[in-house]
Amino acid sequence: MEFEKRKAAAMASLGSTETDKSPKGSLDTPIIPLINTLNNHPSYFTTSSCSGRISILSQPVCSTSAAAPKPRKKALGGSWLFVSHEFADPNSVIDLLFRSPSTNGELSELVFRFEPLIIAIECKDLGSAQDLVSTAISSGFRESGITSASKRVIIAIRCSIRMEVPLGTTEKIMVSPEYVRYLVDVANEKMVANKKRTDGFLKALQSRVAAVTNVSQTCQGISLREAMEEANDLLDSKEHSCADEEDCGALEGGNRNANSGSSEACNYSLSVEQMEKINKSIGFLRWERLGDIVVLPVTSFKDPTWDTIGEELWPLVAKSLGTCRLARQGRVASTGTRDSNLEILVGDNGWVDHRENGITYSFDATKCMFxxxxxxxxxxxxxxxxxxxxxxxxxxxxxxxxxxxxxxxxxxxxxxxxxxxxxxxxxxxxxxxxxxxxxxxxxxxxxxxxxxxxxxxxxxxxxxxxxxxxxxxxxxxxxxxxxxxxxxxxxxxxxxxxxxxxxxxxxxxxxxxxxxxxxxxxxxxxxxxxxxxxxxxxxxxxxxxxxxxxx
The missing domain is CATH 3.40.50.150 (Vaccinia Virus protein VP39)
Incomplete structure (x- = not known):
């Protein structure tokens, strides 16, 4: 609940007309679609971001006096002499450096920089954080990772194509105009690479969100409704009682409709609390696909009640997810051979074919980890x-x-x-x-x-x-x-x-x-x-x- 409160506050701040705490004071236009996609996902919200920028930073030269304590880098302060979140014009940068006299009497160091996209994101839990980090890394943001996992789960989306080159001081530029032109060209090339990775990340994220949405809609509509009704019938026929009365109520909640193929079936009414109980009980709305096998997380269907109807239940779950083979993840064995403990629930065997970077990998997912x-x-x-x-x-x-x-x-x-x-x-x-x-x-x-x-x-x-x-x-x-x-x-x-x-x-x-x-x-x-x-x-x-x- 605390996550939802923090997200609501962050979204209210993002929608405000007031300037934010960043030097620019607002979102960078190039990544607004990416920010919106992240914030529209129920498990994420952004806390800070930069689309990538080319800049010249002017930093006061710190005192060299032995008596004066050396300030930390962040305490040096400074200001942008030039900044662009798009491609930079070499002529404009050269003109700024070599033809504009300094109006500031304070001696400052000038540093030419390229900084790629970076986004800080709070995640609902570690599982959703790991999913997003994996998507980011596969999109080229190899420096992405979880930066905090204590009270709040925070991840950073970032990569290493940055550049930082000292140019001299406000009194004397130590490089030639030709070299500055070269630096701007290199920075523009890095901006192209940054944009390509950003677009790839957005596309991967949109596909992932669409897949989760489709699965969610399927699970909350006909397929899950039918599967849960049949599961309840199986439980009733075996005269089993639910281990948890609340879970039982959730499974039997809503108005059962015999017209399973009609549009009315999609309006099967379950309260938000009941849906949350179902999701908590079965826990398979986050899953992976390995070849043609849908792999459920190790925590799914963990209530012992499900074991009593396993043979009848798994085909129903597989049907609801549109797959012919279904498995549940296990812990990787701690033996020297690190065997997989994947359990096949529906299907004859665990052999899968996976193609990656033009290479075909074939393996038995129940015996080998990937x-x-x-x-x-x-x-x-x-x-x-x-x-x-x-x-x-x-x-x-x-x-x-x-x-x-x-x-x-x-x-x-x-x-x-x-x-x-x-x-x-x-x-x-x-x-x-x-x-x-x-x-x-x-x-x-x-x-x-x-x-x-x-x-x-x-x-x-x-x-x-x-x-x-x-x-x-x-x-x-x-x-x-x-x-x-x-x-x-x-x-x-x-x-x-x-x-x-x-x-x-x-x-x-x-x-x-x-x-x-x-x-x-x-x-x-x-x-x-x-x-x-x-x-x-x-x-x-x-x-x-x-x-x-x-x-």
Whole structure:
């Protein structure tokens, strides 16, 4: 109820004619459709936003006196010398910098900036927050994540295509007009990329909202009404009583109408409270689709009463959702093989086909988990140039990264290490389906025993929360000249630098112990997704290069 109150207050403020607390004082026009779509969703409302901007910030130069305390960055203040939420005109910016004398006697630093879209959103619960973050990340806003999950669930939609370049001071510009023109062109290109991602996010969000709306309407209309009536009949025929009298009342609430096919059926009257009780009892208005399987959350139909009519109930639910196969999510097994615990409720088996980035993944969803959040990282690996390289994937699974290396990056050869027999079965099937089995060697068992040595140009260590147990194996797999390690890990946002230093130091020491004289450096840090509040899934590209010694 508190969420609804805060949302109502925020919407009233948004609809006010008074200026808001932002420097501009109003919403940025380019993202009004996106803001409206978010705020029209019952589980979200926006608290602050910026569509993306090109600006020149004028900041007072802080005192260099030893006696004067150094102010924090936010306390420096400043003002915009130039700001645009659309494309910037290079001539106007150059004219502003080089032909307009400063009217302010105070010495200020001038910084040219591009800042992409950022939106802060309060969510009704963690589930809806995770759904929206996933949608944002898949739309290119890879820095999106949950920023608060205590009293209020807050997420930030953002990405990393920002730019910040010092230009000099109000007394002296340290760059040429030609360089300023270049900066504006680069910023305009980033604005194009920002708009493309924003439009993609809006489209994905509208599709998602439409899907939820359609399901909601179906559930509240004929299909759910018929399913619930039949479920009640089943309960009555078995002479069972509801475990919770309120839930029973909710299921039997409203006026039953025998004319199930008429328009009157869609007006089946349930009070808001009764509908909320139904939603709380069955809990499947939020679901996922895996191939052609509709997957209900682990919390759905959790009341023991449903178990007594399960065989008759599940086909009714499947019918209401328009699917031939229905499943319920389980917890991922805590075993080393991380088996899936998906339960098939309607259908013969759990084998599904999923196509992503031009690659077909086939797997038994009841035996193997599928990682949705690694989409951007799989795409990054697919865009590498590996045509003359040998790759070792120490945690191949069903081929999450093996296939992008082979299909997209055109790797010469991939060694795929995996110890889960169910994943191996799917991996071999996927290699055949994508016509790359002739360039992959599958090694079954513990990678510490099966991984090849001295052959790899790059090694993938895609295990969460940590792959540290196989860092020695990875170093041994690299060629004597060295190569690249793609090391995955879950890291606290406050400890990214510390963890990266630990990784680099560890690889350096392991290389020395293996007799290698390598220069070990961090080439890139990819922030894939937020795994949990303040816990980020990182991939660090570690470059190992042999140091030439004088003879």
């Amino acid at each position: 990682s949705w959040g690694n989409l951007s990282e799989k795409l990054r690996m697919a865009h590498l140039d590996c045509k003359d390289e040998t790759v070792v994937d120490l945690f191949a699974g069903i081929g999450y990264f093996v296939l992008p290396f082979l299909v997209g990056a055109k790797a010469k050869l991939v060694y795929a290490c995996e110890w889960n027999p169910h994943a191996i079965e799917a991996l071999k099937r996927n290699l055949q389906a994508n016509c790359v089995s002739n360039r992959c060697i599958v090694l079954e068992g513990d990678n510490r025993e099966t991984a090849p040595k001295g052959v790899a140009d790059r090694v993938c260590l895609g295990l969460l929360p940590t792959s540290e147990g196989s860092w020695v194996t990875a170093v041994r797999a690299l060629r004597i000249e060295g190569g690249t390690l793609h090391v995955h890990g879950n890291v606290k946002d406050s400890e990214e630098e510390l963890w990266t230093q630990h990784l680099r130091h560890s690889i350096t020491e392991i290389a020395k112990s293996e007799g290698h004289c390598w220069d070990v450096s961090v080439e890139h840090i990819e922030r894939v997704k937020w795994y949990a509040p303040h816990i980020r899934h990182l991939v660090v590209d570690v470059r190992c290069k042999r140091i030439q010694q004088n003879s």
